[in-house]
Amino acid sequence: MTQEGKSRRWLTAITRGSLSVPARQALLDRQILLDDAVFDYGCGRGEDVRALRHLGCEATGWDPFYEPDVQLKPASVVLLTYVLNVIEDPVERRHTLQSAWNLAGKVLIASARLSWERSKVNGQEFGDGLLTRRKTFQHLYGANELRTYVEEITGVRAVSAAPGIIYAFKTDSDRLSYLARRIVADDEWLASSDTATAVAALIDHVERRGRPPRLEEVPHLTAQLLAHLSPVEVRRLVRESADSAKVSEGARRTTLNTLLFLAVELFNGRGPFTSLPPTVQLDIRAFFSSYKEACRRADRLLLKLRDDAYVRGAMSASNVGKLTPTALYVHRRAVDRMPTVLRLYEHCASIAAGRPQAWTVVKLCHRGRAVSWLDYPEFDRDPHPRLLTSYQVNLETFETSHQSYAGRSNRPLLHRKHEFLYPDDPEAPKYRRLTEAEVKAGLYAYPHLIGTEAGWESELARCQRALRGHRLVRTRD
Template identity: 75%
Template sequence: MQQSWNSDRRLTAIGRADLSVPARQALADRQLAPGRSVLDYGCGRGGDVRALERLECRVSGWDPYFRPETPPAPSDVVLLTYVLNVIEDPSERRRTLERAWDLTSTVLIVSARLTWEKSKVRGKEFGDGLLTSRQTFQHLFGASELRSYVEDVTGARIVSASPGIVYAFKDEEARLSYLARRIVPDAEWLSSEDTASAITALVDYVERRGRPPRIEEVPRSTAELLAHLKPNELKRLVRDSSDADKVTESAKRTTLSTLLYLAVELFNGRGPFTSLPLSVQLDVRSFFTSYKEACRRSDRLLLKLRDDGYVRGAMNASSIGKLTPTALYVHRRAVDRMPTILRLYEHCASIAAGRPQEWTLAKLKHQGRAVSWLDYPDFDKDPHPRILSSYQVDLQSLETSHLSYAASANRPLLHRKHEFLTQDDPDAIRYRRLTNSEVKAGLYKHPHLIGTESGWEAELIRCGRELRGHRLVRRAAS
């Protein structure tokens, strides 16, 4: 195995003190969970292995140049981090992916450099990639190409975790649990120290989920504190202590989230009822007459996603986000408050092509089906934040595109920030106050001029105004 790797590939291995982006994503997604064994296949200099060891993960690493002495062992999770890029022989590239897939029992995490990084890679064409001046090879993948390639080689259902990072699940239960956490997050339990606080935690769960938990869902410490109470007595205490309106609203919210989950699951391949995570099974039993009925309703929801008129109607009827003639723009803090059909729209795009790790606004087009995630890193600090990057996926072709504005001298910027948020967002009042001041000062008189940094600055000068934080003041005399 060692001889099949070109020795010059070692030059692509970088030393790092922190976790790589794919490893951080996997940790955030709970794929590198306690109790799971992890193999970093093609670990290079072993930076991720050392970092994961510090986090007390059961991790081993193998690399044909840096760690050839120990044969790679089968593991629950296998990381294949930026390995496929550097293999110039397509047949060997495929065999490497097949080998990594053979070694995993739960999930294979594959990451690769993407085509939008081409400006960072200097070299001449060689095979299906580039040969650099250091005699290293780089095959840059398109985001949809990576997903399709891993799907073709493994035969598994692939979920895009983030641009350039995909999960291939060998364990169907693990895949469904991952999707459930993305769409219907696990309820966090309040800590319990005595019977009274345990009852409070139970009431809080019921008010937020809309149904009582089954014993398997209750933290062990909380269950032990409630064990001396009879079931009927516990039900009475919860009924008498909980807010009925909160329970009703949460039941509606959980019902819609369950429909969303089942629709996304159909988009990605739906399994039988018994394959669903326990919490989703209980939601189905609590809020639907049957699994068949829940699936039928979710199927109708997915069909409505194809209807431009229905989607546009949902955007018009929603009080969430800023609606323009071409798209709806919603801040990430407000995305989960959108109508269910629009949440489904955004979730399908994220599972098809990966939601970026850094983003501020989601842009949902009216016609056709395309979602963009826009990054405004200073949204909360800058009264008119500048865009840093945009990542778009076309849901009809699954093609993706990426634009970086980092080197632009005249970047687009945002106005009326409160419109991207929910009305009850704690910052909305302050942002609305600034907008009203700017309107009163005449700064929006020529809207076609103010969309970029230079145009906006020119209008500020014309109106004799300047910004101090989120306050508009008269410009000091020069």
């Protein structure tokens, strides 16, 4: 420790050369918009501040060592990036979080290092953390511990945006709008440049949503291009041009998405009807007899997650993903095709402990309640992609675990890639042909051997086969 009795916190401020992971996540989630005022509380060397200014944000930052003279001031968005984990005094830690929260006008974005990084920190036990040889301190959080801690200090429901990144919103409306965007990913409008394209965008929205939009839902430019048409003419165009089958399917999908949203909302803390995003309010009015009825159905859906038989039945009935004796594995492209209760399963885990930015396949256990996001970065290029990372959330204990396979010489790999996708995925036929050729060649005769790189290479040699992209060829002895 230093003479002042504090660790050398300034030594933890690293030089990245780019935006931090939390700031980048907030931009992707539209929690930082280009006209937002952003205050970086504990900004270190100020790299996020400079990068956000370059993007057009009104960004400023304060740091007790690097920028001590900057005035603390309120801002729409406040960043508290990897600050909580370097403060060795629990009382000061709480005060820091409270101070950052008091400055936030819309949302506080808090991040910290997580407990799975223990092997990267060379230090001795000190207080509730570790003191390194450089006299820096690290308190490593469990993913759910960090979210709970932020909720305790701020007094609001928080959401895990990604592992170790927490959003705490000032209003329920902003929190629920964020959740709605995570759940309903197809709410974007087609671009419009003239009346014809504006009408096409309107028809597309009706077919996807299952109902005509209200004026406040229509993008400003599209509304201007349609302004010369009377409401009667617009309704006639929709009635004559929209595909009725697509409208019916859109209505079904929107109804299920609304139930999913309301169930996730209950899991994270339900607010009054008026706090819901306007579009969700309109969906409820269009497809349910009342908000009470919609909530009742959503509550039943959430209760189904506790029913092992129901969850296993949903997995068996699903036409997407690979079902094993213990879990269902589904590719990222097919997740939205899962039954609603399974989508809810995945969303609850992501809100509790964060969904990682990089993942390819989600694993939903039906023995117990655990969700894993598996990253196979070469899934489409490699006929048998190797596992890079695994992040698991146990929904019964909210404990998390993280595994990296980057440095291993015998990594797990995938077979039968088409089974992880939905049947009409454009890549599925190519993957299916490869699987059929491998089965015919006898490569799956000993399934217990082929789950890792070494075992798979051994079986390829035994069967005198090699891979050329997604083609199986014969080799010489």
